[in-house]
Amino acid sequence: MEVNLKLYQAEGDLLIDPLLYRQLVGSLNYLTITRPDISFAVQQLIGFTNANWAGCADTRRSITGWCMFLGNALISWKSKKQNRVSKSFTESEYRAMSSACSEIVWLRGLLGEIGFPQLIPTPFHADNTSAIQIAANLTAEIFTKALGRPRHQFMVDKLMLFDQQHQFEGG
Template identity: 35%
Template sequence: MKELGDITYFLGISVVHSPAGYFLSQSKYALDILDKAGLTNCKPCAAPMSVKPSSIASPSVPFSQPSLYRSLVGALQYLTITRPDIAFAVNHACQAMQSPSEADFAAVKHLLRYLKGSLSHGLQFASGSLDLFAFSDSDWAGCVVDRRSTTGYCVFLGPNLISWSAKKQPTVSRSSTEAEYRALAQVAAELCWLQMLLSELKVPSCCPIIWCDNLSAISLSSNPVFHARSKHIAVDYHYIRERVAAKQVVVRHISSSDQLADLFTKPLPVSRFQFLLSKLLPSSPPLSLRGHDKNTVLLQEQETKDESAIAPSQQSRVHRLSASPAAPD
């Protein structure tokens, strides 16, 4: 066998090592997707989804190239390995795989324009504590088609983001508390699996904390008196109650303005999206001393051009938000 040194590139994922840790990104893979869609020179935008649907594309007109739509969205699914900021947008695009419309493809083009302006984003892994904690949220009846809710969560191991999800719930929730409770059960199961994995690796860990912004769901998870009033919630979602009673997980309240999982449940205004993104991901890779990398230099030059192309009004809103906390939803 031959020693090849530190890993730098594997299956489309670039790995940059620095004193701060490891930075994983898929910049070249994202550029290939843009080239495939013919949007290499498109104008970038500051968020992956628009809060208001496009008034130009019709949701009732089928897209003329469904195979192209499926190919692009399938490629975007692989991109979410290092890009949790596009998880909700990609999940939303996947729901139209069978029969995409012109409006669906317009949403995918908007997402690709966002990628054009954020090619350097990725995951940072640094040394730190090995305590597990998670953020859980839901968008109650957010889907206008079937009124199902969306579950969103992200899990951290110390300072590192290691797991996240944006997924429509399988059934309709009759209240926001029910939707939030279903999301709590999902993230509790994820934390349980991660705890077992850490135990197998002989890694000690404290009782994980779940941060939730719904007081009713928190009360339901810790106070059995409320259970008599919630029989419409499926029994299997009382899994979280058993975990709390066994002191295997702790559920605590967090304000809606600081809820990071909000990023995985619905389209957000540019200012709100950028505020949460700044807390979730680093915006650029660390400096590398491996010598001159032509692709890296080209990407950095492209990033500079893309940032200058974003509307000054959007940049000013992001600047104002970074100076003061965002208002609750």
């Protein structure tokens, strides 16, 4: 496998015989059982998630949906009504992302236990920008743990707090 090569679905020429490609991928998947040295090149764990806000007309509860792939093989999936009513589309998407992340953590642990530790982060795809931003926002960190001075100051600045004593001293 070429180092640092990034393959994109929208680039390159289409295969003349997709069946041959699928047979090759299936053969590589089979080989990983007896050839763990090629596992990294063949098996990349990827997750996808989505939600349908207030999808149940009766309860107004959202529907969570996610699927996990190991290489090209679908290995885990879920489609289930959420346990609580979400107040927004963003909240329902965030709940779906949380559920999918729990599955990723479990799958990574399982793969590690059977001898295939995942050395790189698992690609995880979601389509709700607001929910992604909430998941990536560490602002609440300042309320939950001790932080080093630079991180603490960074969080204080993010919260747009200011030192009143400095303000009155002209600073």
